[in-house]
Amino acid sequence: MAVAVKICGLKTEVALAVAVQGGASFVGFVFFPASPRALTPCEAARLVVKVPPGIRRVAVVVDADDLTLETILTAAPFDFVQCHGRETVARARAIRERFRIGVIKAVPVAEAADLDAAAPYEDAVDWLLFDSRAPNQARHPGGNALAFDWSLLRGRAWRRPWLLAGGLHAGNLAEAVRLSGAAAVDVSSGIEDVPGEKSLAKIGQFLAVAKDL
Numbered sequence: 001m002a003v004a005v006k007i008c009g010l011k012t013e014v015a016l017a018v019a020v021q022g023g024a025s026f027v028g029f030v031f032f033p034a035s036p037r038a039l040t041p042c043e044a045a046r047l048v049v050k051v052p053p054g055i056r057r058v059a060v061v062v063d064a065d066d067l068t069l070e071t072i073l074t075a076a077p078f079d080f081v082q083c084h085g086r087e088t089v090a091r092a093r094a095i096r097e098r099f100r101i102g103v104i105k106a107v108p109v110a111e112a113a114d115l116d117a118a119a120p121y122e123d124a125v126d127w128l129l130f131d132s133r134a135p136n137q138a139r140h141p142g143g144n145a146l147a148f149d150w151s152l153l154r155g156r157a158w159r160r161p162w163l164l165a166g167g168l169h170a171g172n173l174a175e176a177v178r179l180s181g182a183a184a185v186d187v188s189s190g191i192e193d194v195p196g197e198k199s200l201a202k203i204g205q206f207l208a209v210a211k212d213l
C-alpha cells in the first residue's frame with residue numbers, strides 16, 4: 001500500500017513538477033515570512049495554477065488573521081488551510097466555516113501527553129498533522145527537520161485522517177511509517193539541499209520510497 005505524501009514548502013515550478021510527476025497527493029506553500037520557504041500570495045498563485053486536478057493544494061499559515069487568509073485565498077485556489085500556529089479549536093472551526101475550505105491542524109508533539117491536544121480538534125478540522133514541537137529558539141513552528149518518537153502514534157486512533165511530519169527523509173521514511181502506522185506523511189527539510197532550496201533528486205527519492213510502502 002502506498003503512503004500518501006504532502007510535499008511542503010514548494011517555491012519553484014520545477015520542484016512542483018517533480019512532486020506532481022512523482023505522485024504527491026498534497027502540495028504545500030508556506031505563508032510565514034520568517035520561513036526560508038515563504039512565498040507571497042502572488043508568487044504562490046503562479047505555482048498553484050499549475051497543480052493538476054486531484055492533487056490537494058495547501059496554504060500553510062501560522063496564526064493568520066482573516067485579512068491575511070482572504071488575501072491568500074483570493075490570490076489562488078486552495079483546497080486546505082494548514083493551521084501551524086496556536087490556533088484554537090474555535091479559530092480552526094471559524095476558518096473552515098468562513099472560508100468554506102478544508103482545514104489541517106498541526107499538533108506539536110514532543111511527548112505522549114501532547115497527543116491529547118488533538119482530540120478537541122476532531123470535530124472542527126478535516127485532517128490532523130502531527131509534527132515535532134519546535135524548539136523555543138526556532139524561527140518557525142514547522143519545517144525544522146526534527147523528528148519525534150514515531151512510536152507514540154502507534155495504535156492511536158482519531159476520527160480524522162492524519163499526517164505524520166517532522167524530520168522525515170527518504171532514509172527514515174519506511175521506519176517512520178512502520179513505527180507510527182501513518183497512512184500519510186508530510187516532508188519539507190528532508191527533500192532540501194539547504195533550508196528553502198528543494199532538491200529535485202531528493203523529492204523523487206522520497207516519493208519513490210513512499211510508493212513502495
Ligand SMILES: O=C(O)c1ccccc1NCC(=O)[C@H](O)[C@H](O)COP(=O)(O)O
Pocket residue numbers: 008009028030032035036037060061062084131140141142143144145146165166167168186187188189190
Ligand atoms: O516549512 C516551514 O518553513 C514552515 C514554517 C512555518 C510553519 C510551518 C512550516 N512548515 C510546515 C510543514 O508542513 C512541514 O512540512 C512540516 O513542519 C515538516 O517539516 P520538516 O521537518 O522540515 O520535514
